[in-house]
Amino acid sequence: MRAMKDGREWRIGTAAEVDWISGHTTAGLSITTAVPPVFDAYATTWRSDDIPAAAYERALVDDLIAHTPEQPWWLGYLDTGAHDIVFPRAPTVSLYWDWRYVLIEAGPEQALTWRSGHMRGDGSLPDLFFPADRSWLVSALWDDAWTCVGGPERLIDALEHDPLANGRRVTPDQDALPPGLTRE
Template structure:
């Protein structure tokens, strides 16, 4: 199936496109609640109070682009019933605890611009709730009730994010609580 936006057609994803995630995460407080244990390194990231949503999201996307060959990205928007899913009539894929996502193949530019109604982490953000490149070399995932974002990927990507003060990333181990210092669970 395809959807139209910005004067072109975009491919809508199916269950097979997220099969590598579905059923490969574990309930709990570790990073593997949001990201399957298939990557070399893991981190959490969140927008610091003194950084705008636009600056934070731009920094995160730029760091990801730096470590990703040119290819499509899968963008997934969690359907909470109140947050912008960009394509409200598109079919859903189900992840985690059978949560419905709209999954569309696009790219980093669309990740920064498509969502206009905010998301669960803050009212002014544009980023999808889950996204990854076609080669599955990394995964960025923010769960419904978390105010931070989890990611897994190559060691060098995680190192770049740790060094970027705007990305505000902290490396985590698979067995470690993913909750960033200073934040609380809802």
């Protein structure tokens, strides 16, 4: 299936695109609640109060671009019923606790610009995104103020050393809650 936006057609994803995630995460407080335990390294990222949302999101996406060969990205927008999912008439896929996501094949620029209105406040990033080769996954769960990332060591190193991306390395069994943040 395809949908129109910005004067072109975009491919809408199906359960086949997220079958590697669906059923492969574990309930709990660790990063594997959001990201399957298939990556070399993991991190959480979050926007510091003193960093504008656009600067944080651009830094995160730039780090991802720098560690990804050119290819399409899958962008997933969680359908909460109250927030922008970009393609409101598109079919959804089910992930995590039967949460419904609209999944679109696009790229980094669309990840930074398509959404207006975000459940975590300012910003436009999708709730879930990954490249076609599945070399990394970025996932922000419904009620978390931070973002979970799984990927290659060099990507996680870049996030850790980027003051705007504000990455913090975690192990798969470690609590994903970043220091200074609280759970709702």
